[in-house]
Amino acid sequence: MRRDPLIPMIGVVSHIRVDTPDVKTFRVIGLDGKKPFEHIPGQCAMLSVPGVGEALFSITSSPTEEAYLEFSIKKCGCVTDWLHAMTPGQQVTIRGPYGNGFPVDTEFAGKDLLFVAGGIGLAPLHSVINYCRHYRDRYGRIDIVYGARSKEDLVDYEEILNEWLSEDGINVHLTIDREQPDWDGHVGFVPNYVKELSPDTGMTVVMCGPPVMIKFTLGGLMELGFPRDGIYTTLELRMKCALGKCGRCNIGSKYVCKDGPVFRFDQLDELPDEY
Amino acid sequence: MKQIALNRLDELFAAISARQTLLIPQQLENGDAEFRPWSAEAKLYTGLKTSRSAKDAFFPQVENLVGFKVSEQGIELMDTRDEVQPFTLFGVRGCDARSFDILDRVFLAEPVDTFYADRRAAATVVTLACNRPETTCFCQSFGIDPSRPAGDVTCWMDAENLYWQPNTDKGRALTEALSLLEEGEEARAKRVEEDIQAVLKRLPLKDLSLDHVGAGKTKALFDRPEWAELSEACLGCGACTFVCPTCQCYDIEEFKSGGSVRRFRCWDSCMYSDFTLMSAGQPRPTQTERFRQRFMHKLVYYPDNQDGLFSCVGCGRCLVKCPIHMNIVKVINALKEGTA
Ligand code: SF4
Ligand code: SF4
Numbered sequence: 001m002r003r004d005p006l007i008p009m010i011g012v013v014s015h016i017r018v019d020t021p022d023v024k025t026f027r028v029i030g031l032d033g034k035k036p037f038e039h040i041p042g043q044c045a046m047l048s049v050p051g052v053g054e055a056l057f058s059i060t061s062s063p064t065e066e067a068y069l070e071f072s073i074k075k076c077g078c079v080t081d082w083l084h085a086m087t088p089g090q091q092v093t094i095r096g097p098y099g100n101g102f103p104v105d106t107e108f109a110g111k112d113l114l115f116v117a118g119g120i121g122l123a124p125l126h127s128v129i130n131y132c133r134h135y136r137d138r139y140g141r142i143d144i145v146y147g148a149r150s151k152e153d154l155v156d157y158e159e160i161l162n163e164w165l166s167e168d169g170i171n172v173h174l175t176i177d178r179e180q181p182d183w184d185g186h187v188g189f190v191p192n193y194v195k196e197l198s199p200d201t202g203m204t205v206v207m208c209g210p211p212v213m214i215k216f217t218l219g220g221l222m223e224l225g226f227p228r229d230g231i232y233t234t235l236e237l238r239m240k241c242a243l244g245k246c247g248r249c250n251i252g253s254k255y256v257c258k259d260g261p262v263f264r265f266d267q268l269d270e271l272p273d274e275y
Numbered sequence: 276m277k278q279i280a281l282n283r284l285d286e287l288f289a290a291i292s293a294r295q296t297l298l299i300p301q302q303l304e305n306g307d308a309e310f311r312p313w314s315a316e317a318k319l320y321t322g323l324k325t326s327r328s329a330k331d332a333f334f335p336q337v338e339n340l341v342g343f344k345v346s347e348q349g350i351e352l353m354d355t356r357d358e359v360q361p362f363t364l365f366g367v368r369g370c371d372a373r374s375f376d377i378l379d380r381v382f383l384a385e386p387v388d389t390f391y392a393d394r395r396a397a398a399t400v401v402t403l404a405c406n407r408p409e410t411t412c413f414c415q416s417f418g419i420d421p422s423r424p425a426g427d428v429t430c431w432m433d434a435e436n437l438y439w440q441p442n443t444d445k446g447r448a449l450t451e452a453l454s455l456l457e458e459g460e461e462a463r464a465k466r467v468e469e470d471i472q473a474v475l476k477r478l479p480l481k482d483l484s485l486d487h488v489g490a491g492k493t494k495a496l497f498d499r500p501e502w503a504e505l506s507e508a509c510l511g512c513g514a515c516t517f518v519c520p521t522c523q524c525y526d527i528e529e530f531k532s533g534g535s536v537r538r539f540r541c542w543d544s545c546m547y548s549d550f551t552l553m554s555a556g557q558p559r560p561t562q563t564e565r566f567r568q569r570f571m572h573k574l575v576y577y578p579d580n581q582d583g584l585f586s587c588v589g590c591g592r593c594l595v596k597c598p599i600h601m602n603i604v605k606v607i608n609a610l611k612e613g614t615a
């Protein structure tokens with residue numbers, strides 16, 4: 001069969017982990033049992049359930065994971081509902097990788113990094129955080145501020161507790177929106193927590209989460225004196241081709257699927273406000 | 276140069292058609308003109324604009340991408356690609372010929388769209404100079420010369436003959452296969468060319484000014500108040516995008532029957548309200564933003580990415596087809612006035 005970038009390959013969902021009441025993490029391998037393709041942190045892939053549709057998801061696993069790709073996916077209609085109803089061993093289609101990814105080996109190299117995530121926003125950051133952990137000596141200090149509605153809504157909580165929190169040189173700051181009985185950590189919204197922590201303005205910031213979180217965290221960082229070209233985020237728009245051709249994700253002169261999803265805020269300032 | 280008498284055009288078409296599929300503009304029963312396969316009954320439509328553009332030959336309105344057989348055992352890919360055979364596309368005007376370059380820069384950019392690329396590679400494009408450019412034509416504003424359109428072969432027509440000038444290897448290969456072509460009188464073709472040039476100088480839209488649009492103009496044009504007024508009556512019908520030879524947006528959809536799924540793509544339009552609609556929100560909530568997107572893309576964003584080239588060829592189809600008489604010329608002029 002003649003190949004085309006729009007023609008996917010078949011993948012097997014080899015493992016499914018329940019993360020939160022509405023987030024599951026899907027491990028995908030090729031029919032040959034191998035990782036479907038290589039990627040860089042922050043890149044995405046198109047997953048589909050034929051007959052239901054195709055959708056773009058950020059790859060949650062680190063490129064340093066040699067055996068598979070992982071996707072943490074929130075249940076929010078259509079394709080995601082079907083994925084959530086799957087059992088291990090079932091097949092999906094997959095194509096990718098798409099997008100620019102984070103500049104982990106260039107702009108991030110040697111920098112102190114501050115990751116800020118809210119809810120499912122940890123998914124795109126998970127890949128880059130684990131990449132940086134793997135190549136720990138290439139980066140300076142690593143701070144992670146992560147918040148969710150409740151303890152149950154924290155994605156990857158087990159991994160955070162057992163791995164990230166126990167590692168030297170990585171500071172994880174968890175927060176939840178409201179008090180709850182089995183939680184003795186910080187309570188409050190992410191933007192306020194970031195301000196309280198008053199991070200060093202020399203840190204490179206990577207933010208992902210709901211638009212309000214992004215907006216208020218950005219405001220706080222500006223007040224603290226962070227430069228806009230030191231703050232990165234990812235954009236989420238409707239996608240169809242993921243190849244920069246179908247026109248769907250076009251904003252100004254950029255195509256989010258190809259030129260993004262990772263942008264610095266000084267780059268976003270140049271784009272029309274249509275995201 | 277070669278030539279053939281107009282009363283022998285059918286012989287020419289028959290000869291091309293014996294070699295490979297031949298598409299020529301023809302008038303349909305409903306009055307529209309379209310590029311359709313030649314048959315013995317077919318008559319060449321000599322008007323300038325086909326209702327839909329020639330892009331259909333490379334980027335059809337609907338096209339199968341891939342099929343899936345879905346069962347308990349899993350998913351199997353099925354090849355649903357249409358077989359592409361060499362074909363000749365005859366009678367393309369200068370504007371549509373330029374639109375192929377504009378589409379090429381999108382579809383042939385890495386990663387190459389093989390569906391489009393295969394059709395492009397299979398085609399020999401024979402263009403035809405526009406004897407009587409119309410009042411709605413403004414291709415010359417974009418540096419297109421309708422008196423000598425680019426193509427594998429360029430043709431001119433006067434009252435007696437069709438003049439035939441091959442320009443590329445593909446064009447020469449086709450020419451060599453057509454022994455009925457006679458030695459051409461270059462001076463006569465030249466006369467046609469000059470006559471067209473004279474008409475071009477008299478066209479009402481010849482002085483369309485484009486200095487205020489183009490690459491780098493996002494900041495200057497995006498927030499202009501004219502967008503609201505211009506888009507006020509727009510129905511969001513998408514007619515302008517469907518007839519436009521350079522509009523390239525597409526959707527990917529699926530058709531399910533029994534255990535198999537056919538995934539296809541079809542034209543879409545940035546003028547539609549659901550084009551960018553997501554469960555999380557709508558970045559272009561009103562027709563004003565959608566309308567602005569279409570024209571900003573053609574006049575600013577595309578030029579930004581493609582060395583200043585505009586994504587409009589001045590074919591004038593949107594001038595003729597829009598039910599509320601809105602069009603790109605009005606947009607360009609309104610933005611100009613606001614600048615002054
Ligand atoms: S925008 Fe209008 S004039 Fe320009 S190429 Fe498209 S249909 Fe033709
Ligand atoms: S500009 Fe005219 S043709 Fe285009 S969508 Fe609006 S009403 Fe329809």
Ligand code: FES
Nearest residue numbers: 240242245246257
């Ligand atoms: S999703 Fe098609 S251009 Fe980006």
